[in-house]
Amino acid sequence: MSELNLILFGPPGAGKGTQAERLQAELRVPLVSTGEMLRSAVKEGTELGLQAQRYMDGGELVPDKLIVAMVSARVEQDDARDGFVLDGFPRTIGQAKALERQLGGLSRRVTAAILVNVSDEEVVRRISGRRVCVKSEHNYHVDFDPPKQEGVCDQDGSRLVQRDDDKPEVVRKRLAVYHELTEPLIAHYDKQGLMRWIDGTHRPAEVHDHIRAVIATLRLEEAV
Ligand code: AP5
Numbered sequence: 001m002s003e004l005n006l007i008l009f010g011p012p013g014a015g016k017g018t019q020a021e022r023l024q025a026e027l028r029v030p031l032v033s034t035g036e037m038l039r040s041a042v043k044e045g046t047e048l049g050l051q052a053q054r055y056m057d058g059g060e061l062v063p064d065k066l067i068v069a070m071v072s073a074r075v076e077q078d079d080a081r082d083g084f085v086l087d088g089f090p091r092t093i094g095q096a097k098a099l100e101r102q103l104g105g106l107s108r109r110v111t112a113a114i115l116v117n118v119s120d121e122e123v124v125r126r127i128s129g130r131r132v133c134v135k136s137e138h139n140y141h142v143d144f145d146p147p148k149q150e151g152v153c154d155q156d157g158s159r160l161v162q163r164d165d166d167k168p169e170v171v172r173k174r175l176a177v178y179h180e181l182t183e184p185l186i187a188h189y190d191k192q193g194l195m196r197w198i199d200g201t202h203r204p205a206e207v208h209d210h211i212r213a214v215i216a217t218l219r220l221e222e223a224v
Pocket of ligand 1: 010011012013014015016017018019034035036038055056057059060061062063064067087088089090091095126127129130131139140141142144145165174200201202203204207
């Protein structure tokens with residue numbers, strides 16, 4: 001396949017980050033996680049971080065203008081020439097259109113938009129048990145994917161914590177924002193024949209296998 005420009009989207013806590021990390025290791029294209037980029041900007045106290053923090057803390061979307069500028073710059077870097085996996089972008093029709101304009105200008109296009117879908121009840125179960133590594137955001141779940149030693153990252157020994165925006169009232173807001181502003185992307189990409197649906201309720205390894213099968217099909221479709 002010439003290039004693989006994938007979008008992973010779905011409700012908060014659906015497992016996008018978990019799957020993006022696995023895919024990145026296999027596909028050898030960069031993973032572009034807007035949530036992770038924003039959290040780094042907040043930690044570093046950059047201008048973008050200062051502007052983004054209040055939206056993130058309240059479970060709101062950071063304004064399109066800020067996000068689009070951040071992602072556009074990333075997608076044009078050399079390591080993304082053969083493709084990328086976007087985790088958490090686009091999240092609005094405005095962001096989707098901005099990405100299409102940018103890629104179109106580079107004679108590129110989105111290969112597929114993969115929806116990892118779970119119910120709101122499952123989102124709450126997953127997010128309430130999520131723990132992340134303070135250093136590099138490796139993800140765990142106290143019941144579904146526990147670390148070998150409680151509170152310690154298997155990969156680099158760092159401390160595991162709960163994310164600030166994983167408080168129940170913020171999760172409710174993030175879900176409402178998802179239904180209102182991000183779900184319309186399903187119809188947007190479906191119209192273009194780019195939508196692929198994944199049942200995110202299975203174990204992470206099974207969800208991963210399903211996504212790999214989708215990518216294998218995309219490659220076959222391109223070859224015929
Ligand atoms: P972001 O970090 O992107 O948050 P999100 O979309 O709400 O997604 P999460 O990171 O919470 O969950 P996930 O789907 O990656 O699930 P995970 O793999 O961790 O964004 C944060 C904020 O930044 C936004 O609210 C917004 O303010 C801002 N922002 C970001 N992008 C933006 C944009 N484009 N525009 C505007 N604003 C933007 O899994 C969750 C838990 O479940 C983990 O504990 C995991 O171990 C467990 N788990 C995963 N898979 C499974 C499974 N199959 N079975 C059981 N457990 C599982």
